Amino acid sequence: MTSCHPVVAACTMGSNSQEDTICAIATPIGEGGIGILKISGPEASAVAQKLFHPTSATCPLESHRLYHGWIRDPASAHPVDEVLLSYMAAPHTYTREPVVEINCHSGYAVLSRVLELVLEAGARLAEPGEFTRRAFLHGRIDLSQAEAVIEIVRSRSEQGLRAANRILRGDLSRKVESWRHNILGLQAELEASIDFCEDLEDEPVNPHLMTQDLQESVLRPLEAILHQYEEGRILREGFTMVLVGKPNVGKSSLMNALLRRDRAIVTPLPGTTRDVIEDSFILSGILVRLLDTAGIRQRPDEIESLGIERTLKSVAEADLVLWLIDGSRPLTGEDDAVYDQIVSRRYVVLLNKADLPARISVQDVQERYGSSVAIVVLSVLNPDDIESFRDFLIGAFLQDPLAMGQSMIIPNLRHKECLEQALAALRRAHNLLQSSTYGELASLELGAARRQLESILGCVPDEDLLDRIFAQFCVGK
Numbered sequence: 249m250t251s252c253h254p255v256v257a258a259c260t261m262g263s264n265s266q267e268d269t270i271c272a273i274a275t276p277i278g279e280g281g282i283g284i285l286k287i288s289g290p291e292a293s294a295v296a297q298k299l300f301h302p303t304s305a306t307c308p309l310e311s312h313r314l315y316h317g318w319i320r321d322p323a324s325a326h327p328v329d330e331v332l333l334s335y336m337a338a339p340h341t342y343t344r345e346p347v348v349e350i351n352c353h354s355g356y357a358v359l360s361r362v363l364e365l366v367l368e369a370g371a372r373l374a375e376p377g378e379f380t381r382r383a384f385l386h387g388r389i390d391l392s393q394a395e396a397v398i399e400i401v402r403s404r405s406e407q408g409l410r411a412a413n414r415i416l417r418g419d420l421s422r423k424v425e426s427w428r429h430n431i432l433g434l435q436a437e438l439e440a441s442i443d444f445c446e447d448l449e450d451e452p453v454n455p456h457l458m459t460q461d462l463q464e465s466v467l468r469p470l471e472a473i474l475h476q477y478e479e480g481r482i483l484r485e486g487f488t489m490v491l492v493g494k495p496n497v498g499k500s501s502l503m504n505a506l507l508r509r510d511r512a513i514v515t516p517l518p519g520t521t522r523d524v525i526e527d528s529f530i531l532s533g534i535l536v537r538l539l540d541t542a543g544i545r546q547r548p549d550e551i552e553s554l555g556i557e558r559t560l561k562s563v564a565e566a567d568l569v570l571w572l573i574d575g576s577r578p579l580t581g582e583d584d585a586v587y588d589q590i591v592s593r594r595y596v597v598l599l600n601k602a603d604l605p606a607r608i609s610v611q612d613v614q615e616r617y618g619s620s621v622a623i624v625v626l627s628v629l630n631p632d633d634i635e636s637f638r639d640f641l642i643g644a645f646l647q648d649p650l651a652m653g654q655s656m657i658i659p660n661l662r663h664k665e666c667l668e669q670a671l672a673a674l675r676r677a678h679n680l681l682q683s684s685t686y687g688e689l690a691s692l693e694l695g696a697a698r699r700q701l702e703s704i705l706g707c708v709p710d711e712d713l714l715d716r717i718f719a720q721f722c723v724g725k
């Protein structure tokens with residue numbers, strides 16, 4: 249990536265924590281096809297060559313080639329595993345350091361023995377995220393891209409993955425870098441005009457043009473990207489739906505039908521589901537989190553009351569509430585009690601049990617709860633109805649995030665907070681510029697905004713922040 253790298257490199261050079269050679273098992277430990285051990289650092293090749301015996305003699309190892317051979321215990325010369333080993337010379341590697349990867353058979357004993365030997369040969373066990381941290385410290389990626397690596401690893405949906413890949417590719421970095429560049433330009437212009445005014449008592453810059461420039465080249469695009477955060481949250485974290493309704497209306501049955509497996513217990517006895525049960529499924533490439541709740545009802549017992557408390561909490565956090573009503577029984581005060589709890593949220597009514605003789609109609613529901621409510625009539629036991637309901641959800645609620653997922657850049661929470669701070673400083677600068685006498689203060693505000701943007705890219709050395717970010721990684725990434 250781009251023009252920001254020299255900045256990152258300039259800010260981070262001089263850190264000397266990167267001089268030793270680190271290693272870690274990069275794949276999940278357990279029985280499997282292949283387990284990979286990664287070594288990175290100046291001694292990577294020397295460490296590997298103490299243990300590795302290639303089938304056909306090749307010394308020194310050539311970069312970016314795969315070698316077949318055996319790992320042997322240097323003390324006893326006993327074979328430990330038959331492996332494929334690759335050596336990648338710096339700087340064309342993940343960390344920009346020399347890297348060795350050993351593809352072993354995957355098993356607990358094999359991997360831990362090879363790891364032990366690599367440690368004895370002079371490497372140190374990597375900390376969580378240390379490989380990616382080195383990629384960042386060596387300027388191969390900036391901080392926002394390093395964060396995208398975590399999101400890629402955690403992505404559970406195709407759309408979430410796409411959004412994270414866009415950040416890793418540098419789409420956000422390029423924008424932030426260009427705003428930073430524009431602000432720097434404005435600041436230089438402003439500083440020059442301040443000096444100039446002092447010397448000549450003249451006004452060489454047009455503050456009107458400057459505020460316009462600030463507005464168009466930074467303020468507006470920054471506002472636009474912040475706007476994308478909220479919708480983008482759904483792509484990243486998933487769309488949360490919570491099922492509510494009085495007991496026995498079919499909530500757990502709907503949960504199981506949407507998940508296509510028996511997750512929640514379904515019984516004809518009211519009050520079976522006492523806790524909030526959570527699971528998720530993929531709808532049109534988007535992760536949908538589904539929460540089945542205890543029915544909201546009057547006069548519950550103690551355990552059920554706790555369940556109801558949790559239900560109300562999930563209602564408050566949901567993107568959409570699915571309110572189930574049993575169409576084969578008359579509406580009661582218990583339905584009213586549910587309505588009272590969800591009325592301020594975005595919700596849809598599901599008039600369920602349409603396979604049974606109807607005791608209430610769409611009209612009855614509208615008369616009681618208002619005509620603007622969206623009502624879906626269905627039987628959750630009918631697979632065709634479930635298919636139509638899935639289509640309804642996509643059409644009514646996932647269209648916008650899906651469209652966004654095609655191209656938009658979606659900042660994460662940390663980026664969003666930096667962008668908000670930058671925006672606030674830019675707005676203050678904008679106001680100061682309009683009253684043209686406060687050039688110096690405006691320049692200070694521009695500087696504050698620029699620093700917020702730099703912190704998105706990680707230009708500002710902040711060990712605490714780096715520790716916090718890289719602690720979220722696993723060892724070996």
Ligand SMILES: Nc1nc2c(ncn2[C@@H]2O[C@H](COP(=O)(O)OP(=O)(O)O)[C@@H](O)[C@H]2O)c(=O)[nH]1
Binds near residue numbers: 629
């Ligand atoms: N006939 C019919 N029965 C249903 C339907 N949906 C759920 N049920 C039954 O209603 C009872 C309660 O369902 P359940 O999912 O446990 O309701 P919950 O208490 O709201 O979670 C069970 O016996 C289900 O089989 C439906 O669409 N039609």
Ligand SMILES: [Mg+2]
Binds near residue numbers: 512513514521541
């Ligand atoms: Mg239930």
